[in-house]
Structures are given as structure tokens and as C-alpha cells.
Amino acid sequence: MHRPFIRSWSTRLALSATAFATAGSALAQTAAPAFDKGDTAWMMLCAALVIFMALPGLALFYGGLVRSKNVLSVLMQTLAVFSLVAVLWALYGYSFAFTEGNAVIGGFDRLWAQGINGAAAATFTKGVYIPELVFFVFQGAFACITCALIIGAFAERVKFAGVLLFTVLWFTFAYLPMAHMVWFFPGPDAFTDSAAVDGVLARSGWLWAKGALDFAGGTVVHINAAVAGLVGAYIIGPRVGYRREALKPHNLTQTMVGACILWFGWFGFNAGSALEANGVAALAFVNTFLATAAAVLSWSLAEWLGKGKPSMLGGASGAVAGLVAITPAAGLVGISGALAIGAIAGVVCLWGVTGLKKLLRADDSLDVFGVHGVGGITGALLTGVFAAPQLGGAGLWDYVTETALPDYSIATQVWIQTQGVLVTIALSGIVALAAFLIVKYTVGLRVNEEAEREGLDISSHGESAYEL
Numbered sequence: 001m002h003r004p005f006i007r008s009w010s011t012r013l014a015l016s017a018t019a020f021a022t023a024g025s026a027l028a029q030t031a032a033p034a035f036d037k038g039d040t041a042w043m044m045l046c047a048a049l050v051i052f053m054a055l056p057g058l059a060l061f062y063g064g065l066v067r068s069k070n071v072l073s074v075l076m077q078t079l080a081v082f083s084l085v086a087v088l089w090a091l092y093g094y095s096f097a098f099t100e101g102n103a104v105i106g107g108f109d110r111l112w113a114q115g116i117n118g119a120a121a122a123t124f125t126k127g128v129y130i131p132e133l134v135f136f137v138f139q140g141a142f143a144c145i146t147c148a149l150i151i152g153a154f155a156e157r158v159k160f161a162g163v164l165l166f167t168v169l170w171f172t173f174a175y176l177p178m179a180h181m182v183w184f185f186p187g188p189d190a191f192t193d194s195a196a197v198d199g200v201l202a203r204s205g206w207l208w209a210k211g212a213l214d215f216a217g218g219t220v221v222h223i224n225a226a227v228a229g230l231v232g233a234y235i236i237g238p239r240v241g242y243r244r245e246a247l248k249p250h251n252l253t254q255t256m257v258g259a260c261i262l263w264f265g266w267f268g269f270n271a272g273s274a275l276e277a278n279g280v281a282a283l284a285f286v287n288t289f290l291a292t293a294a295a296v297l298s299w300s301l302a303e304w305l306g307k308g309k310p311s312m313l314g315g316a317s318g319a320v321a322g323l324v325a326i327t328p329a330a331g332l333v334g335i336s337g338a339l340a341i342g343a344i345a346g347v348v349c350l351w352g353v354t355g356l357k358k359l360l361r362a363d364d365s366l367d368v369f370g371v372h373g374v375g376g377i378t379g380a381l382l383t384g385v386f387a388a389p390q391l392g393g394a395g396l397w398d399y400v401t402e403t404a405l406p407d408y409s410i411a412t413q414v415w416i417q418t419q420g421v422l423v424t425i426a427l428s429g430i431v432a433l434a435a436f437l438i439v440k441y442t443v444g445l446r447v448n449e450e451a452e453r454e455g456l457d458i459s460s461h462g463e464s465a466y467e468l
Contacts, residue, residue: 033120033129042277043134049268050141054082054148057265061258061320062152065366068250069455070156071465077151077160081167082144088171089140096172097179098139103206106180122187123275126402130275138272143179146221147171152366153229154236156247157452160460161443169435170228174428178220181205182212182420191399211396212420213387213413215284216273218328218380219424226373227425228432230362235436236445238363240452247365252313259316263292266323270330283394284330288323291330291342295322298346314350321349321371325379332383334392341382349375380421384414 059078063071085093095110110116113136121135122128147167151158185204191197201209207219214220239247249255270288274281299318300310325345326338333341352374353367364370387393388408395404396413439445446452451459458464 033127035120035129035131036276039123039128039130039276040134042281043130043138043272043275046268046272047134047138047141049265050138050145050272051265053262053265053269054141054145055079057258057261058145058148059258060254061262061316062155062366064251064253064255064258065152065249066155067247067455068466069457069464071250071457072463073160073456073460074151074155076461077155077158077163078148080160080164081148081151084164084167085144085147085171086140088168089136089143093143093171093176094136094140096176097143098135098184100184100186100203101180103204103209104181105177106184121275122189124188124280125276125278126188126191126399128276135275139179142217142221142269143171143175146175146217146225149221149225149368149372150229150232153226153364153368154232155365156456157239157446158232158236159444159447160456162439162445165443166232166435166439169438170428170431173435174224174228174431175220178224178424178427181207181423182214182220184208188399188402194400197400207420207423210419211413211416213332213383213417214328214380214420215331215383216270216327218324218376218383219420222324222327222372222376223380223421223424224428226369226371226376227428229368230360230364230373231429231432232436233362233364233369235433235440239365240449242363249313252316256312256316259319263319263323266292266327270327274331280331280394283334286335287326287330287333287338290335291326291338291345292319292322294339294342295319295325295346295349298343299350300346302347302350317349317353317367317371318346321345321375324372324375325349325382328376328380329383329386332394333386334394336392337382337386341379341386344382345375345378348378377421380417381414384417385410387413 055078059075062074062078066074090113092111094113095108096106099106099109101107116132116136119132120129121132123130147170150170151163182205185208186200190200190203212219241247266288267285271281271285274284296315296318299321300315303314304310322342322345325341329337329341349371352370356374357364357367357370360369362369385391387395388410389395389404390408395408398405436445447456447459455464
């Protein structure tokens, strides 16, 4: 199914927000562009919202789901992982993710964040830029929350030092290559004419050049983190008393507050991925609003029909499932597509934390794979369906002519999306396995049984959340 020029399936280019890339090297040869104050302010707000998602949103969501003797350990792990990745992002992470290198990993141009202050970053519109500092912190917040997501899969039994060492390894060898492969390209201004296309694709991330659509992180963030968490759950083993004792959440009120903060912050996560305050951002904002609501209702209804009662935990989990599933599609599908993705994700992720979890036989403590893995895969594949113009989607973008391509094959795009999913699963799984084994035989992965029964708050951190 090939067409001439850049419109062959192997070189189809995604709509603006499928890649986040800097244009520092190209801009160095031209006059410094003027930054729109509205775009700049919008992106700083969105970066702050993504940080708010993790601290306190994710921390509270996870904290409420564990037992009272472990709540501070989860809060501390979230805070420490977030902070560690922020520093690593400045030292080398940003450079390896978002500078030109090869199809899998970036280069050394921005090591130690050199040259960022005062430079410009490309958006997805020719001639439109934002300060690179803003792009740097926005993408850094993505990296931080992705690594923090993983800890929920093996909460309540892992060593604090093990979490930190694993984070360094997995961030370096799994997150950074995925971010580069999916999101890096030299910017829309590089597409000067048809003759330039092959050269631009050769300088872009591998999955981006293939035409994989991922608006805000279905593969890079959610599937990536979920697979790592699942591997960790297998390697570390189940909690003491798993399947024999009631391991119930200690504070569902806290979990509900965390879920609502996540929903609020996710508007920055998804709408900010347009990199401009424009119509694509507005579409992503509305789709995040509606898909999440649809997932809450579908999860709750399915649970009501299956168990006789809809639970608050189910509703909160449904909200996160909807947020996860709409992430890769947010600026690419129409409103009806967003509602469909949310509704489907609510039901599929409910199965993910019940039926699939039993099949996998892993103690994924806080259902990271059931929600983020299953929801991310569902959203990534459905993006290929509902991005179709005939279903109200935006189609595929031609950066040379700055128009949508005239035709769209759902089957072909879903196959490309499937390749992105499979690459993510393979890379994250292999890196996570190697990283966990390194941690296991160096600083150690798991606390001893006595420390686990006492609770990690006391045994690992010397404090408790509640004084009775």
C-alpha cells in the first residue's frame, strides 16, 4: 500500500503532537525567533499541572491504596523518585531524549543542560517556537511521573535503596530511548520541500519515522511504566499474606482525592502536548474531560452489573483508566472517538485488574499493569482507529504542504500502532528484568519478612503516618 512521495505508509507523518522535539541546532543558523507570550505561559502552566499530578496527585492516590503501615513509604518513594529523575533529566536525560543522535537515542548536545537557556524549541507549526527551557521542564515532568508510576506495582515490600537504583537504570535505558524513538524529530521547519523528507526521517526517532501516533505518552509513559512494574512484581514476589490475608486499602478518601488531582493535572499532561495554546490543545482538553467521564461510568456500570454494587474505588480507578487510554489519542480523535475510547477502556481495565490479574498471577499491588498497561495498550490501538477522518479524527499530517493527507487506512495505522506497542513491551521488559536483577544482587530488592510485617514506614523510614 504505497503511494508516491512522502505519502508512502512507511513515511507517513503524524499530526503535530505526535512528536516533541527541539530545534536548537537548526535555529542556531537563523535569527532568534520571537516567542508568543500566550504559548509560553500556557506551557509553563501545563508543566506545573504535570508536576501537580505526581506531587501530590499520584502520591495520594497510591498512598490511600496501601495499608496504613506503608503509606509514608509510598509517599517517600514517589517524592524521591520524582526528584531523582528531575536531576538526571538535567544531567543527561533531556539530551539523550530530545537531541539529534540516531533512530534510537539522542546525542550529547544538551548534557548538563548546556545551551538551553535562551534557546528555542520547535512546536508543531512552522515558524512557531517556545523557549527551550519551557519544553525542557514540561518533558522533564513527564519523565518524573513515568518513573514514579512504576512503584505501585511492588509497593509494601521493596527496599528504598533498590527503588532508587532501579530508577536510575530503567530511566536511562528504557525511558530515554522510548521518548526519543516516539517523539523526536527535527521540527516542522525541516520539511522544506519533498526532497528534504527522506533526510528528515533519517534524523528522526525510529517509531516517529514509521508514523506511530502517540499524542502524549500511551507507549512512552503508560505501557512503558506498566511493563516495568509487572516485571518487578514477578521478580520481587508477592507480599507476605497475599491471597491469604485481606490486604485492603487503608484510606479510600485519600485515593479519591488523588484521583481527582490526577484528572485535573492531566489537562496539562494532554492539552499541553500540543505545545501551543491552539485548537489542538483545546481538542485534547475536551477529549480528556469526556473520555475520563465515560470511563468512570462504564467501569462503575460493569462493576454494578457484575458485583451488584458500584464502588468508589472502582469509580476512581475508572477515571485513571480513561485518562490513560485517551492519552495517546487526545489531540488526534474527535469527541465521539474520545467517548468511545473512554467507555471501552473502563470495561477493559476492569477486566485487567480482575480476570487478567488472576491469569498473570503476579502481585501487582496497586494494579499498575491492569490500569496503565491495559489502558495504554487499548488507547494506543484505538488511536489508530478513531484518528481516521471518517470517524471524526484528524487523520495524518503532511508537514511539507501543512495539510492532512487525503486518505487514511485504519488497518494500516492500527498495525503501525501495534508495532509501537510491541517495541515498548519488549524494550521495557528486557531493561526492567536486567535492572531488577542488578539491583537484587547489589543493594537488594526486598526487605526481610520481619520488616515487611512491621511496615515500611517504621522499618525503612523510622516514622509512622498515624499516631494512635
